[in-house]
Amino acid sequence: MNAVVLRVTDRLETLLWRRSRPPAEDRWSLPGGFVRQGESLEGAMRRHLAEKVGVTDVGHLEQLDSHSADTHPELWLLDVSYLALIPRGAEPHLPPDTSWHPVEELPTVAFGHAGAIERAHERLRGKLSYSNAAFALAPPRFTLRELADVYEAVLGYAVSPTNLGRVLGRDGLLAPTGGHRRAGAAGGRPAAEFAFTRRELVVSRPLAAFKPPEN
């Protein structure tokens, strides 16, 4: 099993480690490991993230897909991929062979894991559009501009903070905390602070074609 671990700083980044053992020695790959007998899949994934790359603050963890893999030369086994979202501000102290890489300029990764990263990015883009998935990438409290920056890093195009706040606010997913930020060095009106109301995934528009009856 392995995980596409994503976080947002200035760019969208994913966690890679350099393998120290065969197969694919000295090459980059997704962090992961094996499942122990009797262990649940999600439990095993959290164990690997904590033990091997020091990641304990996981905002959201979700299974991507499973497929038969031939990553090990003499072994046939099943490979389960996960998507893990790390909130901004959580700075895990990584082991020396592990580092963040912007998803737009990835090094060559082993085992065809580049495809898994691509699919994870695609899935995240979709989820941002119809859910509150950003709660797992944003810090606990933030301004609308900071939240829009998170969206822009994932989606790849400009997002209006005004509209973002209105849409998420109308769906009841976002609420002001009442606090304000001090203005930056360049001045400007202080920004209001916001926070997500729920920290689980909520699909905001289950209906696109037709609404269920009102009662």
Add this chain to the structure above:
Amino acid sequence: MNAVVLRVTDRLETLLWRRSRPPAEDRWSLPGGFVRQGESLEGAMRRHLAEKVGVTDVGHLEQLDSHSADTHPELWLLDVSYLALIPRGAEPHLPPDTSWHPVEELPTVAFGHAGAIERAHERLRGKLSYSNAAFALAPPRFTLRELADVYEAVLGYAVSPTNLGRVLGRDGLLAPTGGHRRAGAAGGRPAAEFAFTRRELVVSRPLAAFKPPEN
């Protein structure tokens, strides 16, 4: 591995078989089996559907999730669940121990498979709202009324054929064939015949919050 096989007649139905061997002998469960060494997961799923329950005309096949399972008393293994959609009109000839059951009145199923059926139904409901997933449940050609019946069977509430045709038509997912149906025994205006333009899954509204720039 196992599959939640869904089709629509008057109701939404799923395929169950009565197990002839331990474990859970003589109880209902989802059809499935084991994966062979070197086999792809999707290939194995199609093989089981064809060989064991005679289902070859699969409109859409999609992985639901994997989890560690203790279905077999002395064995620890991984269980992969699939969702399979069968188009209306395809009438597979089932083996004697296999039959369709309306999802609203299921018998007791073994291995906790009732939860998998529930999750599959939920997922299908969502997909109908923001994709052309109905192409895998509807017959090749149909009237708007017949298509609305498919939606109603899955969603559980009334759907307007007029609005359905307008929405899917605007997204370019639906097109009239030019043909017409003869009126029913009770008379009425003959209905125009429609067909889906694409037979792969297309997500019709990737953006709910903000649209990408126009160029």
Add this chain to the structure above:
DNA sequence: AGGGTTTTCGCCTGGCGGGCATAAACTATT
């Protein structure tokens, strides 16, 4: 020919996404 039935077309309305201009609030400079 006429009544009953089903589909189709057209109109209308409320709501929402999204752009834009203006106001508000702050910093730095003179």
Add this chain to the structure above:
DNA sequence: AATAGTTTATGCCCGCCAGGCGAAAACCCT
């Protein structure tokens, strides 16, 4: 203290779309 520059917030407006409703169209049966 006044002004310029910068950033955020608010309000207004427009266009599009989902969805409801009524009227017309097209067919069956008596």
